[in-house]
Amino acid sequence: MNPYDANAHPGTHLVAETLGVSEVSALNITYRPGEPLYRSATRVIGAAHELDVLHNRVTDAAKDALRLLEPVGRGELGGARVSYALLRTAVPKLGDLLAQQDRAYGQLVESISAYRRLLPEPDAAHRSTKKVPGLGQKPTSDRDDGWAVAGQRRVALEAVEAGGVRFRRTAIGDDPYVSREKTQQQDPAIWPQTVQQLVAEGLLRQDTSEGLYQPGQLLSLTPQGEAALRDARATTTRVSAALGRSTTPTDSSALADSAAVPVARTSPTSSRSR
Numbered sequence: 001m002n003p004y005d006a007n008a009h010p011g012t013h014l015v016a017e018t019l020g021v022s023e024v025s026a027l028n029i030t031y032r033p034g035e036p037l038y039r040s041a042t043r044v045i046g047a048a049h050e051l052d053v054l055h056n057r058v059t060d061a062a063k064d065a066l067r068l069l070e071p072v073g074r075g076e077l078g079g080a081r082v083s084y085a086l087l088r089t090a091v092p093k094l095g096d097l098l099a100q101q102d103r104a105y106g107q108l109v110e111s112i113s114a115y116r117r118l119l120p121e122p123d124a125a126h127r128s129t130k131k132v133p134g135l136g137q138k139p140t141s142d143r144d145d146g147w148a149v150a151g152q153r154r155v156a157l158e159a160v161e162a163g164g165v166r167f168r169r170t171a172i173g174d175d176p177y178v179s180r181e182k183t184q185q186q187d188p189a190i191w192p193q194t195v196q197q198l199v200a201e202g203l204l205r206q207d208t209s210e211g212l213y214q215p216g217q218l219l220s221l222t223p224q225g226e227a228a229l230r231d232a233r234a235t236t237t238r239v240s241a242a243l244g245r246s247t248t249p250t251d252s253s254a255l256a257d258s259a260a261v262p263v264a265r266t267s268p269t270s271s272r273s274r
Contacts (some may be wrong), residue, residue, distance in 0.1 A: 002179070005245055006214075011051030011108055014170060015044055015177040018112055019189060040115040047108040054101040061094040088236060109175060116189055120137030154221045157229045167195050167206055179216055195219065198245065203228055 003022055004013040012024040021027060027040035080130050156178075159165050164181030176192035198204040202224035207218040221229065 006058075009052045010055050011048035011104075013070050014051075014108065015048045016110065017168070018177045019116070020045075020180045037115070037118050040111070040118050043111045044115050046113045047104065049106040050189070051101065051108050053158075054097065057251050058094070058101050061090065061097050065076045065094055103125070109170075116191075117269045119189060152191065152194050153198065154229070154232050157203065157225055157232075159190055160204060160219045160221055160225075161229065163220045165190070167192065167219055168216035169197075170213045198225070 002013060002016045004016050004024070006013040015027070016022065019027070025045060027045055028038050031041060033036035045047040067088065068090060128270070156165075159180060166179050168179055169176050176196075178192055178195055195204060195206075199206050199219075201224075202222055205220045205222050205225075207220070210217045218257065250261045
């Protein structure tokens, strides 16, 4: 559950929803100072705070402008004259703050994207350099999409199976992202492109009866998606079993022969004396 109110803290709310974290200010504590991920996470935190601050300033400026318009709404001519004089200053100020807010949002989205690009891919240490086909899909020689590897696709399917995964768009910028109700700090991110591809392939179902912005469209596995996930897990089990069988136990007869070597090397002199 996102602890940040989108109407009061849109920056930290966006980070929490996009990255699946519950404490945005702690995003960089798992990295060492000086590491690329530490610097990138720190930029995300700063950009989120900057957007929150500007959002509050825009809100306050808009409230001031509305108060100035109240006499006009009541039909008070004298009040309207005073309000008009003040609005000549208030409106340009509000416009400038809105422009700053828009730039801050763009910087936050860019910093989040840069941070996510630095995150290690799931099972990166065990993945070969060859192209890996996705779940429910035959190998092809041309497909080499970074988000279509089996590890990322399986992460998405398993997260949807756990429940609470929604496909959403941001209110500012209309950017797609995936939110998760059940997530931990170490859980890998789910890319929106992966979800869109899985929906297109018929492995995921997207509830279009719900809003894309609030609360987001809930994702669920289709029968094909359930079958693909079962096949992926069975394949992992078979590979693990094959690796276990490939470790040949030490032959006990070989150990016995090795232990008998010193006896075979008894000197000829001692043999003749016997």
